[in-house]
Amino acid sequence: MRIFPESVSTYGHGIDQLFWLILIFVGTALVISYFILLYPIIKNHHSKVKRAKYITGEGKGPYSWILLALALLLGSDFVILFAEHHVWEDIENVPEQVDMRCCITGRQWNWIFTYPGPDGKLYTADDITIDETNSELHVPVNKNIVFDLKAKEVLHSFFVVNTRLKQDCIPGRTNTRWFNFTRTGKYDISCAEICGIAHSQMRNFIVVESQEDFDKYINDLYAKHSQTASN
Amino acid sequence: MPVTRVPQGRLAMWVLIAGELMIFGGLIACYLMYRLRFPEWGIQAAHTSTFFGALNTAVLLTSSFTVVKAHEAANKGDTKRITMWLSISILGGLLFLVNKSIEYSREIAEGFTLPSVGMHEAGDSIGSLFWSFYYLMTGLHGMHVIAGMVVMFLALLNARKGQKLHRVELAGMYWHMVDLIWIFLFPLLYIAK
């Protein structure tokens, strides 16, 4: 059994590795904790011991064990913090080189995709917006895709399991995030913040394809769009 | 058999006041955050009446003073003076409310209401939010003024019979808190423009 679903973004691997790193610390701590919990319960059962020892723990002596344990815990906490910091920076900081820009807006209850029009700029008159249930967002593989996340009426949370990315979408705000897919395929976009009755049905797709396929898709889209516009 | 020297009524009142201050503290903190974000609220604040605000500040400060006098009288067991000073304090609260309602009616007549729907529809949404805060903060404070008056009135009823004189002090503590909150609200809502 796999613990995590397949990771398809450049930073997804970092999240998975972080999990295993923390698990090493947590697992060790748990094993030690259960040992020190169970050992006295078994060894000091009242049938085996006549009288308990009088240890108040008020002085420094025996209490230094707890201080030692706390120091170890604090130390491992900061190791984790240090390790996770670059993963966090990697996900939260948008790279300078942008290959594609788009806008993803949550609404009750589907995701709206906005591609820049033929002028290549977002938020201009020729932008193409797709607002349908079950629609697909097409993106090229191995490219830095930067997107603005917005929401129409209520909070939503953009979640693509296979990229490991989750980001809340907040009405009135724009959160800019990015990803870079390492392989082609079709993945679910879900909403991870309760947004009303059909929260469970809020699902769209992200289709990752080669640059050629993507170019073809987007040109078809432009053509279809100009046709409807001229009609 | 109290262990500490502090009477339990006074202790309870301190705990209550601490809780109340956290409510208003949270509200004021939210107001300040928005205020810093929207400098244009200054235009709205100009519509509040500094005169009435200042008058009410004076009224509350005076009634705080008279409630201290009532406490002094309670320490001496002088029920007549307690009755007098507490009545003046309650009248102060009443005057405050009268002033406040004159203010409210003038503002409402100008179209500044709690939701300020008119302003919102006219495109000044951010300005309307100032008035939401204004009415929420002064309204909640007004409720506390009324509560303070009720508490003082109950203390007065007891004191007239010479009973439970320690309640005068407790009512006074509460009234000081009401005053203190107003001291924060006045500059934030009226003076800062």
Next chain:
Amino acid sequence: MTHAEHPQSFISKYIFSQDHKMIGTQYTITGLLMAALGGFLAYVFRYNLAWPGEHIPLFGDLAANQYNTFITCHGMIMVFWVAMPILLGGFGNFLIPVMIGADDMSFPKLNMLSYWTFLLSAIVLVASFFVPGGAFGGAWTMYPPLSASAYSNLHPHFFQALFTGAPMMILAVALEFTAILMGGINYVVTTINKRAPGLTAFRLPLTVWFINIATVIFMFSVGPLVAGAFMLLFDIVIGTGFYDPARGGDPILFQHLFWFFGHPEVYVLLLPSLGVLGEIIPVFARKPLFGYRKIIYLALLSAVLSVVVWAHHQFVAGIDPRMATFFSIGTILISIPFAGIFLSFIATLWGGRIKLTLPMMWALGFIALFLIGGMTGLFLGSNAFDIYAHDTYFVVAHFHYTLFPDIFFGFFAAFTYWFPKFTGRELNKGLGHVHFWLTFIFFNSTFFLLFFNGLGGQHRRINDYSLFSNINIEPYITFEKIATTSAILLILSQSLFLINLFISLRAGKRAERNPWNANTLEWLAPSPPPHGNFEHVPAVYRGAYEYSVPGVESDFIPQYAEQV
């Protein structure tokens, strides 16, 4: 004592009682009834998760909006109408006066008012299920704009809008806060002012300390949320725009106000149960509580730190990345005092003479489960991993591993420990142990597998995963079924508790005054303690944890014993 002198009518003894023990009983029973309701809601939506769309026995079909309502109310009820009344209302009322040697609370009338306000809040909450549109269903966090917009559009009229799910839930929570605040004033003033002579601050039992620290944390953190709730209520029923971005408002503001309260609330719930553990473990290890003073200092430290960790619930809300680092460090720091407290409890076991009595089993079970709950918090406290795990079943499993032991193991530990004192009867041990083991096993089989569902990407608050082809797969489907089956068995095994309660109340062996050979003051009072508790005002000569003192024949020296 003057209390015993006036006879009490049925109504003044059982209904409008001012006696702290009766008020504690009322709080506890109301809490348990609400727990039954919360458990039933859990049963319904867990059944739906395992067998989506199927007819649910004892309920019927569950629509999507009902699913949302049920998960929302399950959370609300378990936190505010089960944990708070049992852990603060129940423990605080039962334990504080008897443990400090007082005849009653400082303000018995206020105490009575506190319970009746609480009962009213529970009634308002239950009533909200029956208003048009049903109870609120936008998650227990009540985030606007969803909570602000869901109903106001349907009911433009003020009063119609007021009697819909969201405003009624706000009203219910507000009443509940008021009740707990009234109780809290009593706990703090009683502890400060009504201690028996000689009972200095550092001779107080840990329970009394911890209930008071919890109360102070609650009072300090709840104020801003009250302010925030006013704004939310106005947004719903009057149509202001405090949280409406179209009008300059900010929905994130509510999240800050909510979690400024919401996270300290976790410690408000945790501390009373930890206090109970601090009584039970020394008694059954026959050993002083390890580092008693330091435990108190650590708890005070955690109270201070608890107000600088809230934004770790908002790592994916788009807060400033530097702020996220600050709160990540705060979260790490607050793990230290609690680790210290748990380690002190474990250290108390070392070198002890351990009796595995019923209360001790619950206490040790609490620690065993909470270790998992606390440690999995490290995954979520790391903000990068939280990007993935936030709002998945990993979080659900994590907080059930903290709150379930806290609320229910904590309650059962206290219940089994003080049952002989407050009823004068002994519990049936065999039945009690069976109940413990069934609860322990079924709890684990309900929630442990959900960690994997979360890591597999199943997000929360979804009534049917069939649309999501990459997470609606094996083994997660089987895990859901195991979890649901176990949850049903977990709920059913609680009937053993009820059976034991009734059997022992009627036919249990008469309990002595001090059946566990414990040190604290409540064991001096008769079992059950009469109205007024003690025959004489007790005098206190030493700390609460003098067990197995060298050179003394007896292995315990009660606080009230003048001569060793």
